[in-house]
Amino acid sequence: MAEEIRIVQPKEYYKRFLEKDVRPDNRELAEFRPVVLNIGCVTTAEGSALIKIGNTTVICGVKAELAKPDADQPKDGFIVPNVELPPLCSSNFRPGPPGEQAQVLSQTMADVIADSQCLLSESLCICPGKLVWVLHIDLVCLDYDGNVMDACMVALVSALRNTVLPKVTVDEETGDIQTDPTTRVPLQVTCCPVATTFIVFDNKLLLVDPTREEESMATGAVTIVTEGDNLCSIYKPGGTPLTENQIDNCIERAFTHGREVCRLIEDTLLSVDR
């Protein structure tokens, strides 16, 4: 019977749970889903990570290539993040070019990398004006059960931290490029931005780490990106207006969560040997 109500009257179904401060998946309102992180799982990529937040799964691979830099920025390498939401991960997505949501996610990833300065494009320079690295960072959602933004961010940072590049040198006189695949240099990733997403249910309740079902019923959402003790970005795409108090509360919880996730990434990295 309960399953029928869930399908026919999802909102009523949720309300009954939330009145008692619990969610249908047995979580409290401020409780996150368990996170599983696997770093370095794809050996054909220069760096990779797979994250599971509850059922939501995102895989990230970094593929490094060489290119000539832009003439006006001869020292800057290229960082190209792209998020894919393929039809494999949910019935809501159709085959074809990325939809609006995937484009927004890709742009957010690019913005966070630029804003948090976790990876400077100057650090990807091999020979100014001649040769720089291009990092193609591809994030693919394998199972869409809500909160893909947070999952993508963790996968992105973990994969970058895992990335090692072969040593490439350019001969000053002849301009010949020489790669030494035996010497590997890790990327200089200076910090660890973490996203925390909240949704607003029924114009008043704040739920953290929403599932797909909760996302579809949400009247508003806010994503806060923190980096250590600094705030990196707040993204609130419309919806229910929030009071100052509520935002402050969210930010505070985002900081606590950010530190926990950072610790998880550090711990996982230690267990990976390359």
Next chain:
Amino acid sequence: MPRDSRRLTGPEECFSPYDFCCSAEKKPGVAISDCMEVDNARTDGRISSQLRPVFLRAGVVSQARGSAYIELNQTKVICSVYGPREVLRREDFSLKGQLTCDFKFLTFSCKQRRMHQQDEHEKDMAVRILEAMESSVCLHKYPKSQINIYVMVLQNDGSALSAAILASCVALASAGIEMYDLVLASSVAICGTQMLTDPTAQEEDAILDSSEKVESAGITTMAFLPSVNQVSAVSFDGQVSLDTLKQSQQVCIENCQKIYQVVRQCLVTYAMEKRKLKGR
């Protein structure tokens, strides 16, 4: 090529850093002889007729009707099945169900980076998977509807096609789609008189674009229905004599039968887990 306006794009011309390695190690293992060490052992330590260990799990994608994940050492493939659902376009209407297949190598799954758009090779693989599965699925039971198979290769270390067929078969079965039989698949690489079971990417590359012309070289992949003892699809690339081809097919069938137990065990485990969840 037109620029992709819906993705972030890097510079137009990029090249792989591994193209500039010293000539000695420029293209590791292109010569077929490099794949074989002394005493007929392969570089990964297997003997020629040995399969890689198969890791198979059903029910990995929570949103899909059925799904599967398969790992053959470094070859990793995920597959999900949606449907039966309604046909979107009315002109596609038919009383027989339709089966579609989408196949993609992830951009970072191979040594060389792949593009986001599906290329010819991937389309060809999708058709091959579809042909292998179609004859086994009872499509007449699903009028006016379609069943979609989506396959993604997370990492390719050879035998991606047979891994994809195995994953599709388990995903279809776990979705509860009616089938006449399971579809098993196995690959064999032929190199002169040698038959290399379940080739790795290094061995596949060596055989397909070998510079030294060998009399007979090729890769056979076969899809096999074990309980009705029929072959649903054979694909072969290369050039060998008819007898060798027949021999390789025999090897494929034997290997399929070895995998049969793994697939069955995986589906039984999945069914038990599902029943346990329902009982709660």
